[in-house]
Amino acid sequence: MKLDKVPKEKIAFTLIAGLKKSLFSAAGVKKLEELVRNLEAGQETLKRFNSRLAVLFDEVGHQKIVLYLKGDAAELEKRRYYNAAYDTYDIYPRMFEVALKLTEPDNYYYNIIRVKLHYFAGVALRLKIPLTRDQKPLIEKALAEQEKALRLEEYAPYIYNELGILYSYKKNDAKAEKYFVTASRRAPSWAIPLINLADLYAGQGKLEKAQLYIDSAAMRQPGLQDIFVSQGIILEKKEKRLQAEEAFWKSIKLNNRHFLPFERLGYVYMNNMAFAKADSVFNAAAERKRILFQ
DSSP states (O other): OOOTTSOGGGHHHHHHHHHHHHOOOHHHHHHHHHHHHHHHHOHHHHHHHHHHHHHHHHHHHHHHHHHHHHTOHHHHHHTSGGGGGGTTTTHHHHHHHHHHHHSOTTSTHHHHHHHHHHHHHHHHHHHHGGGOSSHHHHHHHHHHHHHHHHHHOTTOHHHHHHHHHHHHHTTOHHHHHHHHHHHHHHSTTOOHHHHHHHHHHHHTTOHHHHHHHHHHHHHHSTTOHHHHHHHHHHHHHTTOHHHHHHHHHHHHHHOSSOHHHHHHHHHHHHHTTOHHHHHHHHHHHHHHHHHHHO
């Protein structure tokens, strides 16, 4: 149901027409037809309906952000870049475009919806970056969206975290660090920016500093899969292979869809001369990549 090009006064009717097609009970269709008659009866009723619909869309976006901040496993999985192939997040910017169209500029929710529009548009673009051959234009577009969101809401930790990720893609470690640190300060109980800082420092070879941030992340939100992946990589770099193996297996037990812990396990086993085990987990990683990127 494409609503972004529908005139504002027709959006309610378009939504209802779409809903009718998905309802099979006569009672349900009757209720919708009654709603249409009420909306047609007066502009004030239609205005209230549009306003409530915009608020509903805003609440949907708010819940996605809350789940992300809580470290919800399903939400974190949806935000992995390989899910961009299924347009997991493309629906949200379209939804907020509609919500903005339904909201008057002087409405309390207008700027709140604008923040979510730019934030989710940026996330949707960022998820596609690793799957794109020419990444630079996509990085710049995603950055532009997050910068628009930040100008409207300067206290949101999830926006700073996204900016940190994007500057990591640009290989600008100084700016990435700055935004991850700000995100962690804005949300002291949130582990994700700390994990991102640990990954940043591990990539720079600052392994003790990386370990400090992983320990902090584990104290704040224990049990997140990303903690164990990052921990495993740090231990692998320290050549503590048995401990790295344990960390990667903990990660896999939490979520066996992600190919990275399988792939890193393969290198751990290779270095331990356990070639049969290495072959097994490399095959598991390759199978997951094949499914994800086919």
